Amino acid sequence: xxxxxxxxxxxxxxxxxxxxxxxxxxxxxxxxxxxxxxxxxxxxxxxxxxxxxxxxxxxxxxxxxxxxxxxxxxxxxxxxxxxxxxxxxxxxxxxxxxxxxxxxxxxxxxxxxxxxxxxxxxxxxxxxxxxxxxxxxxxxxxxxxxxxxxxxxxxxxxxxxxxxxxxxxxxxxxxxxxxxxxxxxxxxxxxxxxxxxxxxxxxxxxxxxxxxxxxxxxxxxxxxxxxxxxxxxxxxxxxxxxxxxxxxxxxxx
Amino acid sequence: xxxxxxxxxxxxxxxxxxxxxxxxxxxxxxxxxxxxxxxxxxxxxxxxxxxxxxxxxxxxxxxxxxxxxxxxxxxxxxxxxxxxxxxxxxxxxxxxxxxxxxxxxxxxxxxxxxxxxxxxxxxxxxxxxxxxxxxxxxxxxxxxxxxxxxxxxxxxxxxxxxxxxxxxxxxxxxxxxxxxxxxxxxxxxxxxxxxxxxxxxxxxxxxxxxxxxxxxxxxxxxxxxxxxxxxxxxxxxxxxxxxxxxxxxxxxxxxxxxxxxxxxxxxxxxxxxxxxxxxxxxxxxxxxxxxxxxxxxxxxxxxxxxxxxxxxxxxxxxxxxxxxxxxxxxxxxxxxxxxxxxxxxxxxxxxxxxxxxxxxxxxxxxxxxxxxxxxxxxxxxxxxxxxxxxxxxxxxxxxxxxxxxxxxxxxxxxxxxxxxxxxxxxxxxxxxxxxxxxxxxxxxxxxxxxxxxxxxxxxxxxxxxxxxx
Numbered sequence: 178x179x180x181x182x183x184x185x186x187x188x189x190x191x192x193x194x195x196x197x198x199x200x201x202x203x204x205x206x207x208x209x210x211x212x213x214x215x216x217x218x219x220x221x222x223x224x225x226x227x228x229x230x231x232x233x234x235x236x237x238x239x240x241x242x243x244x245x246x247x248x249x250x251x252x253x254x255x256x257x258x259x260x261x262x263x264x265x266x267x268x269x270x271x272x273x274x275x276x277x278x279x280x281x282x283x284x285x286x287x288x289x290x291x292x293x294x295x296x297x298x299x300x301x302x303x304x305x306x307x308x309x310x311x312x313x314x315x316x317x318x319x320x321x322x323x324x325x326x327x328x329x330x331x332x333x334x335x336x337x338x339x340x341x342x343x344x345x346x347x348x349x350x351x352x353x354x355x356x357x358x359x360x361x362x363x364x365x366x367x368x369x370x371x372x373x374x375x376x377x378x379x380x381x382x383x384x385x386x387x388x389x390x391x392x393x394x395x396x397x398x399x400x401x402x403x404x405x406x407x408x409x410x411x412x413x414x415x416x417x418x419x420x421x422x423x424x425x426x427x428x429x430x
Numbered sequence: 431x432x433x434x435x436x437x438x439x440x441x442x443x444x445x446x447x448x449x450x451x452x453x454x455x456x457x458x459x460x461x462x463x464x465x466x467x468x469x470x471x472x473x474x475x476x477x478x479x480x481x482x483x484x485x486x487x488x489x490x491x492x493x494x495x496x497x498x499x500x501x502x503x504x505x506x507x508x509x510x511x512x513x514x515x516x517x518x519x520x521x522x523x524x525x526x527x528x529x530x531x532x533x534x535x536x537x538x539x540x541x542x543x544x545x546x547x548x549x550x551x552x553x554x555x556x557x558x559x560x561x562x563x564x565x566x567x568x569x570x571x572x573x574x575x576x577x578x579x580x581x582x583x584x585x586x587x588x589x590x591x592x593x594x595x596x597x598x599x600x601x602x603x604x605x606x607x608x609x610x611x612x613x614x615x616x617x618x619x620x621x622x623x624x625x626x627x628x629x630x631x632x633x634x635x636x637x638x639x640x641x642x643x644x645x646x647x648x649x650x651x652x653x654x655x656x657x658x659x660x661x662x663x664x665x666x667x668x669x670x671x672x673x674x675x676x677x678x679x680x681x682x683x684x685x686x687x688x689x690x691x692x693x694x695x696x697x698x699x700x701x702x703x704x705x706x707x708x709x710x711x712x713x714x715x716x717x718x719x720x721x722x723x724x725x726x727x728x729x730x731x732x733x734x735x736x737x738x739x740x741x742x743x744x745x746x747x748x749x750x751x752x753x754x755x756x757x758x759x760x761x762x763x764x765x766x767x768x769x770x771x772x773x774x775x776x777x778x779x780x781x782x783x784x785x786x787x788x789x790x791x792x793x794x795x796x797x798x799x800x801x802x803x804x805x806x807x808x809x810x811x812x813x814x815x816x817x818x819x820x821x822x823x824x825x826x827x828x829x830x831x832x833x834x835x836x837x838x839x840x841x842x843x844x845x846x847x848x849x850x851x852x853x854x855x856x857x858x859x860x861x862x863x864x865x866x867x868x869x870x871x872x873x874x875x876x877x878x879x880x881x882x883x884x885x886x887x888x889x890x891x892x893x894x895x896x897x898x899x
Contacts, residue, residue, distance in 0.1 A: 185840025376484030389541035392487045399487070406487050 225322065228311040231255070233303035241282070241296040241304060248286035250306045254278050257302030258374035261294045272383040274336070275299075275375055277357070279364040284333045299374040340385050344426055349384045350394050351422035354404065358413055369413045440725050440871040442712045446854065447872060448704065454879045456728065457819050458751045459777060460812040461802060463770060465884050466779055470801030475778050478803070479537035482761050482774035489761045490576070491538060492546035493569065494751065495527065496766035498784070499556040501591065504625045505695040506613070506655060506683055510768035510782055511552040520561050523766075523784070528568045529791045530765055535572035538763070543576040544569075546757045549585040555592050559599045566603045578604045582757065584646075586611065589631045594638040601642035608639045609648040610675070614655055615666040622656040622700060629669050636673055646736065649675040653710040654683035656700035660709050667714060671721045677738060678723060678731045679753060680714045682707070715872070727819060727874055730754050747820040754820065767797075775809075777802045807883060810835060815878045822866035822874060847880045 233255070235241060241252060241259060259276040273294055276282050286292045287309070316323040340349075362368030373380070381388040398404045403419055405412040413419060455462035482488060496510070499520060503513045512519070547569070557565065575581060584607035585600060600608075612632055613625060620626045636647050649670055653663060670678060685701060687693040702710065715725065723731040724739045730753055732738040741747040741756040748755045750762065751770050764771035764780060767787040771778045778801040781787040790797040804812065810833045817824045826837045838845065838861070848864070851857050856870030857877050866877055879885055 185836040185838070185842070186834060373486055377486050377488070378484055380486065388539065392541060395487050406485075408485055411486065 224315060225319070228308050228315065230306040230308070231303065232306050233257075233301075235298040235302040235304075237298060237300050239298050239302075241298060241302070242286075242292045244292060244295050246292045248283065248290045248292055248309065250308050251281055251283040251286075251312070252296070253305040253307070254280050254282065255303040255305055258299045259302055259304075260297045260299050260375060260379060262297065263294050270382065272379050275357075275379075275383070277360050277364075278366075280360070281329055281333070284330055287330075299376075299379075340383075342426065346384075346386050346390050346394050347422055348426055349386065350391065350398070351403075351419045352426040353380065353384060354411065354413060355416065355419050355423045358416065369416060371411060373409050373411055439719060439868065440715060441868040442715050442872065443855075443869045444708050444712060446856070446869055447711070448708060449854075450856075450873050450876045451704065452876070454875055454885070455882065457749060457815050457875055457878050458753065459770070459772065460815045460882070461777070461804075461808055461884055462882075463777075463779065466777055466800040466802045468800050470776070470778070470798070470803065472796045472798050474776060474801060474803060475773070475796060475798045476537060478774045478776035478778075483539045483542070488539060488542050489759055490546075490757075491542050491544045491573065492548070492757055492760035492762045493544055493573070494548050494550065494762060494764045494769055494771070495554075495565070495569075496550055496552065496764070496769040496780075497523075497554040497556055498552040498767050499523070500551065500553045500588075501556065502624065503692050503695075504613075505623045505692050506652060507692050508684070508686065508690040509552060512784065517556070517558060517561075520557055522788075524557075524561055524564055524568075526788055526791055527565065527766055530797060531568050531572050533791075533796055534763060534765065538573075538761075540574050542574065542761075543580075544573045545576045545581055546755075546760060547575075547581065547583040548752055550752070551586055553588045554585050555587050555596065559596065562599065562603065575604075578606075582607060584609060584752075587635060588627075589635040590627050592635050594634065594641075597635060597638035597644075598642050601639075601644065606644050607646045607648070608635070608644050609650060609677075609679075610635055611650045612666075612670065613650065613652045614658060614663065615669050616658070616662040618657045619655050619662065622696070624695065629673075633673055636675065646677065647675040648677035648679065649673065651678065651680045651714070652683050653680055653714060654685075654702060654707045656696055656702075658702055658710060659706065660713050663710050664713060664717065667717045671718070676733050676736045678718060679729050680711075680718075680731070681729045682711070711872075725871065726754055727822070727871070728753070742820065745821060749816055749819045775804045777804070809833075810840075811881050811883060814881050818864070818866070818878045818881075819874050822871055824864040826861065826863055841881070844880050848877070851877060851880065 232241075232252075235257075244263060254276050256278055259282055261273040261276065261282060263271045263273065265271070276296075282296050282304075283292065285294075312322070312326070316326055344352075357371060357373075358368045361371055375383075377388050377391050381391045384391070395404065395406060398419075399406055403413070403415045405414055455464075497520075498511045500507075500511045500513050501515055569575070581604060583603075583605045585605050586609045588611055597608075610632060611625075612627065613623065614620060615627075615629055617626070632649075639647055651666065651670065683701075685693060685696065685698065687696070687698075718731045719725060722733065724734050724742075726732055726738055726742060726747070727749075730738070737756050738747065738754055746756065748757070750757075750772075761774060762770075762772045764778065767780060767784055768782045769780045778798050780797045781790060781799040786799060787797045790799075802808075813832065814824060814829065817829070830837050835841075845859065848857060848859055851870070852859050855867055856873055858865050858867060864877075866874060870877060
């Protein structure tokens with residue numbers, strides 16, 4: 178029996194942004210804050226809407242773009258989780274990051290107009306596609322859009338890596354969990370309970386740890402009452418202590 | 431969650447039980463095993479195993495190994511077993527098990543410790559000491575066994591043919607739980623079911639187990655066997671209580687000669703009528719609870735300091751293929767002919783006959799013959815049925831916190847059906863919770879059946895399942 182056919186189903190624990198329409202942006206839209214404070218006129222707003230295209234659903238494992246493909250658009254994740262990664266000639270994968278609802282992917286492809294990595298959906302993913310030539314043209318007429326673009330680019334460049342310093346596995350995992358929680362919280366979702374769509378192999382790869390280490394540390398966090406893990410569902414039981422553990426790593430937003 | 435305290439011990443209501451003596455699953459799994467599909471095969475099993483490795487903290491492992499051989503046929507038996515006195519048959523079987531283990535173990539990441547091991551049958555002690563050693567060596571060298579203190583290792587024993595040396599050998603392999611088949615000590619009943627076994631033989635096995643550090647002992651009984659009467663079964667119960675096992679299981683005999691060939695040896699005219707069956711059940715509950723045993727649920731009783739009773743007090747009791755268990759959060763790997771497993775989102779069952787089992791292994795495949803991948807709806811109902819079967823209580827707010835549903839809407843038809851049971855006094859339903867009454871505690875599976883989406887056509891299901899008691 179399909180759950181979808183049955184009444185009484187409530188929204189998934191994992192957040193999906195509200196759909197926007199001609200006048201309203203999605204609740205998490207990266208450009209949602211651009212126009213209103215600046216008092217942009219309605220024509221410009223509709224122009225911006227016109228260059229946004231909803232895409233998806235992508236099923237787990239499907240590519241949103243591939244390394245080397247021509248760059249034509251940046252994407253905002255609307256629902257689900259996207260992994261960006263590089264695969265070397267021997268087939269070894271290197272996970273570069275995970276992207277949650279409200280976050281942009283593809284910003285690092287503007288020059289030289291090629292995507293420099295793969296973007297793969299980890300669960301059912303919906304995105305907004307912003308045609309970059311159209312966005313760039315509009316930005317020349319709408320200062321708000323230009324400022325927002327610069328802000329997004331700056332954030333993307335400034336993403337402090339969890340991996341750069343000489344940090345222990347405990348610090349890395351604490352920073353990883355706190356980082357995910359903060360990113361959800363910044364978009365109005367629960368900061369203490371979320372579902373990890375990424376496999377432990379992906380988490381391990383991203384943090385440059387062995388998969389067993391990831392599980393061993395998480396199990397210890399659980400035994401210490403810092404977190405509760407049920408399958409892929411994670412609850413931060415003691416965010417304060419986790420934050421303290423992660424204090425030496427700059428947590429990116 | 432302290433759901434079952436002695437204060438809500440079961441109340442034996444013969445009229446009510448007679449009225450609800452209908453066929454249905456025993457919910458050692460949901461969906462129940464007859465719903466497993468033949469289309470589920472090796473690729474599905476491998477996918478489930480792969481996915482199960484990728485949780486942030488992958489579940490620990492529980493192994494079930496089926497040993498199908500028996501020296502002689504007990505006529506009541508409905509298990510998958512092969513009657514033979516030829517122990518060399520076990521050598522070919524062990525070679526098969528070894529190949530299955532070689533192919534199965536690498537599917538699971540090595541940091542996933544085996545914290546539970548169970549040998550069932552058939553008769554696991556059909557294996558002699560050398561064969562048992564080979565099996566344990568094969569398991570130990572392919573899986574990561576948790577250290578002995580952290581491992582629960584159980585074995586079902588037929589006391590006929592087990593001596594103290596054999597028990598010592600088992601202890602040496604880390605076994606620390608034993609479940610001993612008795613069924614009935616009355617000689618007339620034993621003759622009618624072709625299982626003659628003295629109290630002394632049984633006591634020697636239990637004594638040896640305790641002497642060699644086994645943490646838990648269990649005895650299986652069956653009521654409803656031919657020639658049983660309340661006075662004769664009362665003597666059996668007294669003898670069992672004197673042996674003081676930590677757990678007692680008292681199963682109702684289901685006479686289904688159309689499905690189980692061995693049962694055709696039983697003279698149906700000698701079976702107790704339904705009134706006598708009820709009296710036997712009532713006697714069993716009254717006698718065991720008076721002797722200090724706690725009713726856990728379904729057919730199971732345990733002393734109050736046993737882990738099962740403790741787990742029930744803490745709300746961590748789980749129902750699984752061996753009945754009730756304290757190790758719910760494991761992936762369960764079934765090894766051997768007809769063995770059932772639960773890995774991640776999937777139930778699996780191996781080929782039910784040796785021919786199919788060996789053929790798959792010879793072809794280089796895993797012997798998975800059937801299975802089922804749980805849908806989201808299956809997950810929701812499995813959790814609900816588990817709560818009913820283990821605790822007799824469902825806290826609706828807590829349930830909604832675990833699943834993306836509005837309970838009263840999602841289960842509107844089921845709640846309407848439940849009202850009928852509530853009117854009969856089996857269950858109390860409020861917006862906050864569903865709770866079995868003391869009279870409903872003996873009919874937990876009737877309550878659970880209201881939530882079984884596969885029973886939409888009860889007529890078709892009846893033939894697959896035994897009666898409720």
